[in-house]
Amino acid sequence: MVPSLETSFCGSMERNFYQNYLANLNKPSPQADWSRPYGWYLRGWLPADREARILELGCGEGNLLATLKGWGYREVRGIDLRPEAIAFCRHRGLKADLADARTYLRGKTGGFQLIVAVDLLEHLSREDGLRLLEDVHRALHPNGAVILQVPNLGSPFGGTVFYGDLTHLTGFTETSIRQLLKLAGFSRVEVREAGPGFWSVKSAIRYLGWGMLKIPLRLWHLLEGGNPGPSVLTRVMLARAQTSPGKEP
Numbered sequence: 028m029v030p031s032l033e034t035s036f037c038g039s040m041e042r043n044f045y046q047n048y049l050a051n052l053n054k055p056s057p058q059a060d061w062s063r064p065y066g067w068y069l070r071g072w073l074p075a076d077r078e079a080r081i082l083e084l085g086c087g088e089g090n091l092l093a094t095l096k097g098w099g100y101r102e103v104r105g106i107d108l109r110p111e112a113i114a115f116c117r118h119r120g121l122k123a124d125l126a127d128a129r130t131y132l133r134g135k136t137g138g139f140q141l142i143v144a145v146d147l148l149e150h151l152s153r154e155d156g157l158r159l160l161e162d163v164h165r166a167l168h169p170n171g172a173v174i175l176q177v178p179n180l181g182s183p184f185g186g187t188v189f190y191g192d193l194t195h196l197t198g199f200t201e202t203s204i205r206q207l208l209k210l211a212g213f214s215r216v217e218v219r220e221a222g223p224g225f226w227s228v229k230s231a232i233r234y235l236g237w238g239m240l241k242i243p244l245r246l247w248h249l250l251e252g253g254n255p256g257p258s259v260l261t262r263v264m265l266a267r268a269q270t271s272p273g274k275e276p
Contacts, residue, residue, distance in 0.1 A: 061090045061091070061093075061094050062098070063226035063227065064224070064226055064230075065091060067224035068219075068221055068265055069174070069265075072172070072174060073095075073098075073141065074100075074140045074141055076140070077099045077101060078101060078102060079102065080104075080139045080140055081095060081104070081139065081140065081143070082104055082106070082139050082142045082143070082166075083103075083106070083142075083144070083145070084106060084143070084147055084163075085106070085107055085108075085147040086106060086112070086116060086121075087107060087109075088116065089105060089115065089119055091105075091143065092105045092121045092123070093119055093121060096121065103121070104122040104123065104124070105121065106123065106124050106126040106128065107123065108126075108127065109125075128144075128147075128159060128162070129158065129159055129162050132162040132163065132165070132166045135165075135166045137165075137167065137168050137171075138166055138167075138168070139167050139171060140168050140170070140171050141167075141171060141172050141174065142166065142167060142171070143173070143175075144159075144163075145175075145176040146176055148175055148199070149177050149192075149197055149199070150196060152196050153197050153207070156197055157210055157211055160173070160211035161211045161212065163211070164212045164213060170269070172267055172268065172269045172270070173268055174265065174267045175204065175208075175266045176263060176265050176266075177199045177204060177263070177264060177266070178262065178263055179199065179201070179259060179262055181200035181201050181256075181257040181259060182260050182261055183260070184262050185198070188262045188263060200257065201218045201258065201259045201264065202257075204216075204218060204264070208268040212270070213270065214271070214272045215268060215271070215272075216266060216267070217266065217268075218258075218259055218266045219266075220259050220260065220264060220265075221264055221265050222261035223236075237261075
C-alpha cells in the first residue's frame with residue numbers, strides 16, 4: 028500500500044513518522060462487493076486469458092485480488108508491507124506476500140501479464156517512482172501492461188486527496204503521468220477518470236450529474252486558457268500503459 032522506508036524517507040524523524048503511519052492505518056475488515064465498481068473502472072483493460080499472471084503492488088485488504096479471483100483469474104497475487112494486511116488476505120484465501128515492491132520485482136523479468144498499483148505511486152519521489160516503473164516494465168511480459176491509480180492534480184479538487192495525506196510526495200496530472208510512464212519505457216498510455224459510473228442506479232445518477240458539472244469546468248478552462256483543459260477531471264485518475272509499442276490511443 029505504501030513504499031519501502033528505504034526508498035522514500037532517509038532521516039530518523041521521517042522513518043519514525045512512516046512507521047507510525049503504517050501502524051495506524053485502518054485495520055483490515057470485511058469489505059463490500061467491489062466487483063461492479065472495478066468492472067467499470069477496469070473495463071477493457073484486463074487480460075482475456077484467465078491464466079494470466081497478475082500482481083498487485085500494495086494490495087491492502089485484497090479487495091481487488093478477491094474481485095479478480097471471483098472473475099476467474101487464477102494466477103493473481105499481491106504484496107504489501109503490512110503484516111496484518113497480508114494475514115487478512117490469506118484468511119480470505121488470497122495469495123499475498125509481505126514484501127517491498129522493488130525487492131520483490133528484482134529478477135522477475137517478463138513474468139507477469141499485468142501489474143497493478145493503486146494509490147502507491149504518490150508516496151514516492153519522482154526518481155523512486157521512475158525506478159519502480161522501470162522495475163515493473165522489466166517484470167512484465169513483452170505484451171504486458173501496468174495499471175495505476177493516483178491523485179489527479181488536474182482536478183479542481185485534486186489537492187484534497189493529495190494534500191490530505193502527509194506521506195504523499197508526488198502529485199500527477201494527466202500529462203505528467205503519461206510522461207513518467209513513457210520515461211519508464213511504456214507506450215500506448217491511456218488515462219481515464221475514476222469517478223461515478225454505471226454500476227448502480229445511484230452511481231448512474233451521479234455519473235450523469237458529473238457529466239453536466241464538467242460543462243462549466245471546461246468553459247472555465249476555455250475562457251481562461253483558450254482550450255477546454257484536461258479531459259480527466261476526477262480527483263483520482265487511472266492510467267494504463269503497455270510494454271509493446273504501438274499506436275497511441
